[in-house]
Amino acid sequence: MNLQQARDALRSARRVAVLTGAGVSAESGIPTFRDAMSGHWSRFRPEDLASPEAYYRDPETVWQWYAGRYADVTRAQPNRAHTLLAQLEREKAEGFLLATQNVDGLHTRAGSGRLVELHGNLTTARCEACGAVAPLPSPGAFTPPPSCSACQGRMRPNIVWFGEFLPEDALAAATGAFQRADVALIIGTSGAVYPAAGLAFETLREGGTVIEVNPEETELTPYMTFSLRQVASGGLASLCP
Ligand SMILES: [Zn+2]
Numbered sequence: 399m400n401l402q403q404a405r406d407a408l409r410s411a412r413r414v415a416v417l418t419g420a421g422v423s424a425e426s427g428i429p430t431f432r433d434a435m436s437g438h439w440s441r442f443r444p445e446d447l448a449s450p451e452a453y454y455r456d457p458e459t460v461w462q463w464y465a466g467r468y469a470d471v472t473r474a475q476p477n478r479a480h481t482l483l484a485q486l487e488r489e490k491a492e493g494f495l496l497a498t499q500n501v502d503g504l505h506t507r508a509g510s511g512r513l514v515e516l517h518g519n520l521t522t523a524r525c526e527a528c529g530a531v532a533p534l535p536s537p538g539a540f541t542p543p544p545s546c547s548a549c550q551g552r553m554r555p556n557i558v559w560f561g562e563f564l565p566e567d568a569l570a571a572a573t574g575a576f577q578r579a580d581v582a583l584i585i586g587t588s589g590a591v592y593p594a595a596g597l598a599f600e601t602l603r604e605g606g607t608v609i610e611v612n613p614e615e616t617e618l619t620p621y622m623t624f625s626l627r628q629v630a631s632g633g634l635a636s637l638c639p
Contacts, residue, residue, distance in 0.1 A: 399624040401636060407607050408637055411580035413493040416483060417597050421586020421612060422630045423500045425477040434467060449560045461542035464555040468520045469537040471502040479585065479630035480508030482638055487512055495575035499587060499594055501557055514568040516594050518557040527551030564593065576600035585611045586630045589618035609637065
């Protein structure tokens with residue numbers, strides 16, 4: 399498949415499923431988890447900040463870390479990749495689903511609504527007692543931990559941590575959409591993170607087309623119908639002219 403054929407396939411597709419990863423956020427200046435572990439945070443290990451064990455041992459430190467990441471994403475703006483995906487959703491309507499590994503909420507801010515967040519969302523918290531999810535106050539007004547307006551319980555970051563399962567309903571929705579997709583796009587993700595990376599194979603197994611957008615070759619590249627060696631915004635602009 400060449401670029402023109404990829405464009406045609408995407409234009410004529412009735413059902414489109416998209417997976418986005420860190421590469422899409424990077425263009426908005428969002429540091430990766432590991433890149434954010436600088437200064438004060440460089441003496442921690444990732445599992446000291448992002449695991450249920452760490453949280454129950456030291457919720458203040460874990461909340462401090464997430465409050466900082468939350469402030470970072472609040473300052474960032476959606477980029478052209480986010481807006482092109484929101485536009486693609488408007489074109490495909492109910493035939494469209496976007497699954498993201500990103501936790502920054504930028505897809506929502508760019509106008510995406512048919513969206514599942516496989517790894518949670520930095521801009522919300524979840525009640526440890528009743529499971530209610532609520533948006534965090536603006537960073538300037540936010541003193542963690544938040545408490546639940548329904549039951550007054552302590553709330554935790556609404557993030558999927560090391561050793562935790564992906565939210566079942568989000569994963570099921572993504573899996574179904576990739577199975578049904580005429581065209582799937584895998585954008586800015588290395589393919590190394592399972593089970594999200596397995597979504598590409600759901601589409602391939604059903605005979606669909608899978609197009610990868612990534613400046614680097616990935617573990618998925620050998621299996622792709624077509625690969626665009628570009629950053630997310632440039633690749634999407636090439637595919638959706
Ligand atoms: Zn509650």
